[in-house]
Amino acid sequence: MSYRIDLLGFPFLERGVSRGPWQPAADVYRTQDGWLVKFDLAGVKTEDVTVRAAGHALIVSGVRRDMQTGQGLTAYLVEIAYSRFERRIEFPDDLDRACLTATFCNGMLVVRLRTRS
Amino acid sequence: MAENSEITKKRSESLRKALLPVLPIRNAVLYPDLLMPLSVGREASVAAANAALAGEEKTLLIVAQKDGQREDPGPDDLFGVGTRAVIRRMSRSEGTLELLVQGVERVKVVRYDTSAPYLQAEIEALPAPAGEGVEVEALFQSVLELGQRALHIVQPEQPRSLESIVGSERDPAGLAYLTSSMLNLGAEKAQRVLEAASNLEALELAHAFLAHEVQVLELRQKIASHAATEMSKEQREYMLRQQLRAIQEELGESKPEAADLELLRKRIEEADLPEAVRKEAERELDRLARLPAAAPDYQITRGYVELVAELPWRHGTRDALDLTAARAVLDEDHYDLDDVKQRILEHLAVMKLNPGAHAPILCLVGPPGVGKTSLGQSIARALGRKFERMSLGGLHDEAELRGHRRTYIGAMPGRILQAIRRAGVNNPLLMLDEVDKLGRDFRGDPASALLEILDPAQNGSFHDNYLDLPFDLSKVFFIATANTLDSIPAPLLDRMEVLRLSGYSPEEKVAIAQRYIVPRRLAEAGLKTEQATIPDEALKRIVNRYTREAGVRELERAVGTIARKLARRFAEGKAEPVEVSAAQVPEYLGAERYSRERARGVLPPGVATGLAWTEFGGEVLYVEATRLPGRPRLRLTGSLGKVMRESAKAAQSYLWSHADELGLPLEKFRRDGVHIHVPSGAVPKDGPSAGVAMASVLASLYANRPVAKDVAMTGEITLAGLVLPVGGIREKVLAAHRAGLRRVILPRENAKDLKNLPEQVRAEMTFVEVDTVHDVLREALPGVAQQAREPAAAD
Structure with a gap:
């Protein structure tokens, strides 16, 4: 086992892996009453996910x-990231008063944000 | 992130009793949140990684080894604080695992479990370093700047902003971890950063390490840039050399030294060298090829090889063997000098019959200006040989002739070889001028060196110190010249055939002037021969009244003066030809310089007329004697040499012993001495030829009768009263003739020399040939003569 710090760059940053917990990929859609956000979270059990605003x-x-x-x-x-993940997406609206629903569908976590009533 | 830490806390608690596989790493430390690629090869480590990969979250403990050299570290070899990490990526190949691990949190090992094939540990999470304040803020900024500098040095092309990596959270410990991971700190130092309990401590450590690293980096950069300038200087030189080479190639002189050598080699090949010489030359050439051009030996060796190539080892001119043509050339250039011309023609004849004959070695002896050197030139012309001349006058170093050995700086071949080199042939006519004026001192005796050069038996392999190879001088025609033979060492004289060139008579001088000098001088002054004539009468006046010499140098100068004055007249517009009459000569040359050398009108008793020979021709010499009352001895003055003094004493002894026969009244002289003086007192005189004059002057004094005033005399006497032959008869007789004396007493054996005299002179003079002193006295002292007749006859 050998290890050498590569001062000439940060190779771990070049490989598309950032610091901290891994971040699942996401799609964001505008809807009539708010937002629809989709997360690529295949293989994650429902009880292991926390969604909050x-x-x-x-x-x-x-x-x-x-x-x-x-x-x-x-x-x-092993290429799939295991262990802890976290993804944070900023919106123009204040989400504290928004209605938030999350469902799992075919490995995708779909989150609906209703900001207008 | 309060929720996050809560989750972590809960997980830690749940993990508390669980065992995590331990992956020891060397020389580095994994920090929370940071990624590290790992290559896992050790059996226990692979097993630990496999165990981690088999877990749902692929968690393991990364701990640094205290000693990187340990292959199979146990619990004691690991630090007590490590990092809980997850495997983010993995690929396996041939027994090694390539891992990308990411730190999650700092943990403390509670205990190790060694029951499995790999090490396992029970851990307890450590709280993240805490603490804030101005100091932390300041340190944070400082570390950030240092880190940025380090990155800038390491990656000058596209410096990555450290700030963007740190992100907006500005976590002090995170920055300390990030910068520490950038550096190659080694396990121990990196571990100290990991174990730092507070932000402040972590940042202080990171700052110290980073500051040191930046210093090292900057120093390294300085060294590197210095090396780069050194390199570029060398490259610049190299480039220039390449360009120079290109230019030289364009000019056709590629590699100057090599071309030079090639040229020399070619010259050696083309030169017609004897085998031994060629070998030597090639050896020197090879030596030269190995020497750098800047070496001091290079030029020396190069000069040597050049000399060898240039010397005419086998090249000679063909002799012109046409006797008639040769005779014509010699006559054309020189008046009379029959002896020499005969000798040259004889040699030509010998060469015609036997081409292998040794060249003769001649020595031309005569007064200055009689044409010795120019005779050499015309001999060369007659033979069709190259002419080279070197003066030996004042030469006193043997090395001048034989050269210096090459070991000396600035060594050169001797004058002989240099002359041969200049001539370019091995059979030139080499004229050694002034051989009688060779010097001699502690540096050696050049005369002895000449012995080898002039010996036909030895000069076939002449050895020059510089050349160091035998050179054949046997084909060289040597002609030496000298004014007198007296100062030439006998062994040297012995090797040469001596030819005398005596002085010219006035008539001969006039003829020479008319035939050679006047045309030559007129031509030099830019005049045509028909423009000016100098009749014999005028020339005779010049010879007698303006010059006194054996040769014709002064005469030539005088004619030159006239020619120049004539030239001026023509240049000023005169058109008709001029004849310079004898009466006009003073107009050109000024007042007469020499009065006619007249015999003394009256000779008192005790004065006789002798004749002397000098290097410059003959002279009339008066010997004077007077009674010295009260001092019975013979006093001799007038710068007389030993031989002359002895001949005076011999004359005195002879007269005293034969006083009765001669009827000399000697009573008066028993108590009185005699003083003999020979003017001019300042001119040294020597030789035996004044013997008869001494005897005459003493007899005249004793008898108190004057010597006949028209008689000049020469001859050596013996104590027995015999008169022996002497040299220089021709010059002496000419001098007597010049002085107006018409009777000359000379030894009978010298009668043969009279045929050398010009016809006219011979006709005007009376010659009295004598055998004994009695004969002399009879002729010179008429009063004594009668008494002397009978005893002389009895002899």
Whole structure:
């Protein structure tokens, strides 16, 4: 096992992996009464996800656990990020008074934000 | 992030009793939130990673080894504080795992479990470093700036903004971790940052490490840029050299030294060298090729090879062997000098019959201005040989002739080889002028060096110190010249064939002037021969009244003066030809310089007329004697040499012992001495030829009778009264003739020399040939003569 700090750059930043918990990819849509936000959170159990609003921000966090952990399994390639994740998306509206619903559909977490009544 | 820490806290508690696989790493520390690529190869580490990958969250403990060299670290080899991390990515290949791990939080190891094939640990989460304030703020900014500087040095092209990486959160510990991870701190220092309990401590540590690192980096950059300038200087030189080479190639002189060598080699090849010489030359050339051009030896060796290539080892001119043509050339250039011309023609004849014959070595002896050097030139012309001349006058260093050995700085070949090199042939006519004026001192004796050069038996392999190879001088025609033979060492004289050139008579001088000098001088002054004539009478006046010499140099100068004055007249507009009559000569040359050398009108008893020979021709010499009352001895003055003094004493002894026979009244002289003086007192005189004059003057004094005033005399006497032959008869007789004396007493054996005299002179003079002193006295002292006749006859 060898390790060398590469002063010439931050290779870990070049690989599309940022600091801190991993961030799931998201799509944001405008709707008639607010926003629709879709998160790529395949393989995450519903009970492991927390969705909350704080001021103008929507914060989705949680943990992804690997299901394939039984005896006789040996990993050869791991690219899917496990463990804790967190994604924070800022909106122009104040979300504290918004109506927030979240559903899982085919591995996608769909969050509806109704800001206008 | 209060919720987050709460979750973490809960998880920590749940993990408290659980065991995490431990992955020890070397030389580095993983900090919370940061990513680190790892290559896992050790068996225990691979097992730990596998265990982590089998977990739902792929969590493991990353702990730094205290000693990076340990291959199989146990619990004691690891630090007590590590980082809980998750595996973000992994790929496996041939037993090694490439991991990308990300730190989550600092943890303290509660205990290690070694029951599994890999190390496991029970951990307890440590709170994130806390603390804020002005100091932390200031340190944060300072670390940020230092980090930025470090990045700038490391990545000058696209410096990444550290601020953008730190993000808006401005977490002090996060910055400390980030900057520490940038540096190659080593496990121990990195671990101190990880274990820092507060933000302040973490930042202080990071600042110290970063400051040091920036210093090192800046120093390294300075060194690197210095090296770069050094490099570019070398590159610049290289570029210039390349350009120079290109220019030289354009000019056809690619690699100057090599071209030079090639040229020399070609010259050696083209020169017609004997085998041994060629080998030597090639050896020197090879030596030269190995020497750098700047070496001091290079020029020396190069000069040597050049000399070898240039010397005419086998190249010579063909001799013109046409005797008639040669005779014509010699006659054209020189008047009379029959002896020499005969000798040259004889040699030509020998060469015609035997081409391998040694060239003769001649020595021309004669007064200055008689044409020795120009005779050499015309001999060369007659033979068709190259002419080279070198003066040996004042030469006193043997090395001048033989050269210096090449070990000396500035060594050169000797004058002989230099002359040969100039001539370009191995059979030039080499004239060694003034061989009688060779010097000699502690530096060696050049005369001895000449012995080898002039010996036909030895000069076939002449050895010059510089050349250091034998050179054949046997084909060189040597002609030495000298004014007198007296100062030439006998061994040297012995090697040469001596040819005498005596002085010219006035008639001969006039002829020479008419035939050679006048045309030449007129031409030099830009006049045509028909424009001016100098009749014999005028020339005779010049010879007698304006010059006194054996040769014709003064005469030539006088004619030159007349020619120039004539030239001026013509230049001023005169048109008709001029004849310079004898009466007009003073107009051109001024008052007569020499009065006619007249015999003394009256000779009192005790004065006789002798004849002397000098390097400059003959002279009339008066010997004077007077009685010295009360001092019975012989006093001799007038700068007389030893030989002359002895001949005076011999004369005195002879007269005393034969006083009765000669009827000399010697009573008066028993108590009185005699003083003999020979003017001019300032001119040194020597030689035995004044013997007869001494005897005559003494007899005249004793008998108190004057010597006949029209008689000049020369000859050596012996104590037995015999008169022996002497040299220089021709010059002496000419001098007597010049002085108006018409009777000359000379030894009978010298009668043969009289045929050398010009016809006219011979006709005007009476020659009395004598055998004994009695004969002399009879002729010179008429009064003594009768008494002397009988005993002389009895002899």
